[in-house]
Amino acid sequence: MKLKLAALAATSMMVAAPALADLVVPHLSYRTGAYGANGTQYADGFNDYFTLLNERDGGIGGEVIQVPECETAYNTEKGVECYESLKADGLVFNPLSTGITYQLIPKVAVDQKVLYTPGYGRTSAKNGTVFEWVFNAPANYWDGASVAIKYLLEENGGDLSGKKIALIYHNSAYGKEPIRTLTDLSAKHGFELSEIPVEAPGQEQKSQWLQIRRDKPDYVLMWGWGVMNQVAIQEAANIRFPMENFIGIWWAGSEIDVLPAGEGSNGYKAITFNGVGMDYPIYDDIKTYVLDTGKASQGGEHVGSAVYSRGMYAAVVIAEAIRKAQELAGTSAIDPSQLREGFENLQMTDERLAEIGLPDFGPAFEMTCENHGGNGMARIQQWDAAAKQWNLITDFMEPDNEVLDPLIAEDSTAYAEEAGITPRDC
Amino acid sequence: MFYREAGDFKTSYCDDGQTFPIKLDRMGYYVILGVAAMVVPFVINDYWASAVLLPFLIYAIASIGLNILTGYAGQVSLGTGGFMAVGAYAVYKLMTAFPEVSVLIHILLAGGITAMVGIAFGLPSLRIKGFYLAVATLAAQFFLVWLFNKVPWFYNYSASGQITAPERTVLGWAVTGPAASPAAKYLVCLLFVVFAAWVARNLTRGMVGRKWMAIRDMDIAAEIIGVNPLTAKLSAFGISSFFVGIAGALLFAVYLGAAEVTEAFGINKSFLVLFMVIIGGLGSIFGSFAGAAFLVLLPVLLKNLLVGALGWPTDLAAHIELMIVGALIIFFLIVEPHGLARLWQLVKEKLRLWPFPH
Numbered sequence: 001m002k003l004k005l006a007a008l009a010a011t012s013m014m015v016a017a018p019a020l021a022d023l024v025v026p027h028l029s030y031r032t033g034a035y036g037a038n039g040t041q042y043a044d045g046f047n048d049y050f051t052l053l054n055e056r057d058g059g060i061g062g063e064v065i066q067v068p069e070c071e072t073a074y075n076t077e078k079g080v081e082c083y084e085s086l087k088a089d090g091l092v093f094n095p096l097s098t099g100i101t102y103q104l105i106p107k108v109a110v111d112q113k114v115l116y117t118p119g120y121g122r123t124s125a126k127n128g129t130v131f132e133w134v135f136n137a138p139a140n141y142w143d144g145a146s147v148a149i150k151y152l153l154e155e156n157g158g159d160l161s162g163k164k165i166a167l168i169y170h171n172s173a174y175g176k177e178p179i180r181t182l183t184d185l186s187a188k189h190g191f192e193l194s195e196i197p198v199e200a201p202g203q204e205q206k207s208q209w210l211q212i213r214r215d216k217p218d219y220v221l222m223w224g225w226g227v228m229n230q231v232a233i234q235e236a237a238n239i240r241f242p243m244e245n246f247i248g249i250w251w252a253g254s255e256i257d258v259l260p261a262g263e264g265s266n267g268y269k270a271i272t273f274n275g276v277g278m279d280y281p282i283y284d285d286i287k288t289y290v291l292d293t294g295k296a297s298q299g300g301e302h303v304g305s306a307v308y309s310r311g312m313y314a315a316v317v318i319a320e321a322i323r324k325a326q327e328l329a330g331t332s333a334i335d336p337s338q339l340r341e342g343f344e345n346l347q348m349t350d351e352r353l354a355e356i357g358l359p360d361f362g363p364a365f366e367m368t369c370e371n372h373g374g375n376g377m378a379r380i381q382q383w384d385a386a387a388k389q390w391n392l393i394t395d396f397m398e399p400d401n402e403v404l405d406p407l408i409a410e411d412s413t414a415y416a417e418e419a420g421i422t423p424r425d426c
Numbered sequence: 427m428f429y430r431e432a433g434d435f436k437t438s439y440c441d442d443g444q445t446f447p448i449k450l451d452r453m454g455y456y457v458i459l460g461v462a463a464m465v466v467p468f469v470i471n472d473y474w475a476s477a478v479l480l481p482f483l484i485y486a487i488a489s490i491g492l493n494i495l496t497g498y499a500g501q502v503s504l505g506t507g508g509f510m511a512v513g514a515y516a517v518y519k520l521m522t523a524f525p526e527v528s529v530l531i532h533i534l535l536a537g538g539i540t541a542m543v544g545i546a547f548g549l550p551s552l553r554i555k556g557f558y559l560a561v562a563t564l565a566a567q568f569f570l571v572w573l574f575n576k577v578p579w580f581y582n583y584s585a586s587g588q589i590t591a592p593e594r595t596v597l598g599w600a601v602t603g604p605a606a607s608p609a610a611k612y613l614v615c616l617l618f619v620v621f622a623a624w625v626a627r628n629l630t631r632g633m634v635g636r637k638w639m640a641i642r643d644m645d646i647a648a649e650i651i652g653v654n655p656l657t658a659k660l661s662a663f664g665i666s667s668f669f670v671g672i673a674g675a676l677l678f679a680v681y682l683g684a685a686e687v688t689e690a691f692g693i694n695k696s697f698l699v700l701f702m703v704i705i706g707g708l709g710s711i712f713g714s715f716a717g718a719a720f721l722v723l724l725p726v727l728l729k730n731l732l733v734g735a736l737g738w739p740t741d742l743a744a745h746i747e748l749m750i751v752g753a754l755i756i757f758f759l760i761v762e763p764h765g766l767a768r769l770w771q772l773v774k775e776k777l778r779l780w781p782f783p784h
């Protein structure tokens with residue numbers, strides 16, 4: 001009996017002990033709910049990259065990375081519950097939800113945890129003097145909106161005056177983000193902007209597309225997510241809207257968004273800040289160390305999809321920040337404030353990406369104390385329905401910082417006043 | 427024998443009419459209140475506050491509110507989420523417009539504003555009943571959420587349409603905003619829960635409550651014996667919305683800290699609170715607490731059990747959790763259609779007779 005008790009105590013100690021030694025990257029994912037189909041792919045990519053590092057290199061700097069998952073279903077209350085349950089050991093949070101991000105921004109500043117929101121969340125978190133703990137490199141929504149307009153300018157010989165551009169968006173914090181930028185850009189370039197909201201989750205958009213058919217805009221931009229994308233692309237095909245004039249944000253640019261519309265989706269474009277397809281050396285390693293060993297998240301059915309790649313990219317940046325933090329701190333067991341230093345000194349160069357096995361996968365960027373958002377570069381991808389694959393059709397383009405910088409300054413100053421934050425000196 | 431009534435004599439009408447006529451019940455109530463107010467705040471941590479106790483207390487207020495309307499007055503409402511949104515946006519506008527006024531007053535005022543909105547949407551109840559009224563209140567749900575999403579004034583013209591609670595203090599302790607301690611947030615919610623339960627209990631025991639129940643049971647008969655359906659129905663809508671508004675204000679300001687109306691106050695909220703009322707027991711204050719506990723605590727418990735202890739994949743656990751909660755709801759409603767409150771009452775009666783049942 002005594003032996004049994006001792007053994008029990010020993011096993012429970014062993015179960016509890018590694019959590020203290022390892023680096024914990026909590027994973028607020030969602031695999032259920034209206035957005036679960038997309039969320040699953042992202043979560044798999046995120047998990048698999050850390051599994052690869054653990055299997056191939058024994059973690060980062062000798063520290064095994066733990067990625068405990070918690071299901072949020074894209075619901076803010078569950079997101080808060082997940083954050084509270086995982087924050088004790090957690091270093092960095094990546095909730096993949098603009099709503100949950102808004103919820104967590106004030107909390108992470110008090111709890112001193114890093115929040116990394118690549119390509120989503122609060123745009124003005126780029127201003128590191130106000131948002132000390134939040135990072136959103138390589139690009140944010142305003143960068144995306146600006147890159148889309150810049151691409152259209154190139155298409156039209158630098159002149160968009162008199163053109164009509166419609167923005168169809170998810171009627172939530174996420175979908176509303178680009179409006180401010182697009183309004184300013186329309187003033188600058190003289191195009192006419194119409195805003196068309198779609199109520200969550202987005203299956204119901206008949207009237208919106210009737211309006212688009214009636215107004216005949218030259219271009220349609222889309223800020224959609226989950227089931228909304230599939231319906232929008234199908235509806236666009238139904239009204240025979242020219243697909244090459246239809247551009248989605250990166251969250252509206254995955255395979256499952258375009259596949260349901262079949263041939264009709266051929267030529268649809270989307271903005272992206274990461275590479276697509278499987279022509280990268282890293283996928284050989286993922287096959288050897290993750291897929292073939294049976295350790296892939298959910299059996300590896302989504303490996304290589306666009307959203308999977310984006311999840312993997314988020315994990316790559318976090319891993320590089322951890323590496324940098326270990327280098328700066330001189331210890332492998334870093335804490336969240338050391339990780340924040342790592343993020344603030346992170347330099348993602350083209351050489352480093354190639355070393356990782358992802359040449360030309362993402363933009364080269366660097367983060368500093370005041371710039372938490374990188375340089376905001378993004379590119380355009382286009383769907384080839386016959387080959388069933390995304391093709392990158394432009395190089396990385398810089399956003400129009402002349403328009404974005406004042407907007408970011410204005411929004412972050414407003415937040416600082418509201419929350420009583422004195423911006424720090426960098 | 428566990429519940430002793432022998433020797434528990436009442437010598438005045440006042441004694442006989444008290445809320446907890448059995449001494450043991452009364453002592454139990456004081457002990458629970460004492461533990462909740464004196465012990466819990468000292469042991470509470472962030473996880474317990476944000477995952478378990480705050481949602482439980484806030485949803486208990488909301489289900490007390492809906493229970494007054496649906497359980498006591500018999501007016502079916504699917505607009506709870508919309509009315510909670512009114513409370514949340516009212517407290518947000520008040521907090522940002524009058525920062526020097528105490529947030530506790532703002533929460534009460536938010537309840538008052540919601541009461542007025544509730545009365546306005548309760549007007550159709552004078553003409554229509556039952557399912558038709560449910561549809562009318564459903565319209566309130568969709569209209570209010572649309573309104574708060576559409577008109578930028580309500581969210582102070584923020585870029586994303588989200589509202590964020592600024593930090594406010596009570597007696598020097600932050601109760602809203604990220605720096606608020608779990609104990610402070612918990613105590614504020616507890617204060618309002620005790621207030622809501624006390625007011626609701628006494629209203630439903632008195633003349634107002636009897637009028638509501640008369641309307642619920644047979645409105646024509648109630649009218650004949652002198653109950654004015656106009657005042658009875660509208661007062662039920664007003665008081666119910668008052669509590670629902672307080673719950674919405676607390677949910678946004680104290681618990682979440684930021685909210686997006688479509689996501690936080692959607693139709694799901696209305697159903698959730700309605701299920702709490704049905705499972706807990708229609709027409710019972712205790713039932714409101716039991717229902718809130720059932721639907722808030724059970725999912726968290728199951729999640730910790732399935733993912734934390736058994737290590738299941740999160741999506742499988744989330745689906746199984748839905749199935750278990752759903753199956754339990756059906757099971758409870760078949761075994762006891764009057765809800766957990768009735769089950770508890772039966773247990774109490776059995777314990778009073780034990781060991782000599784007749």
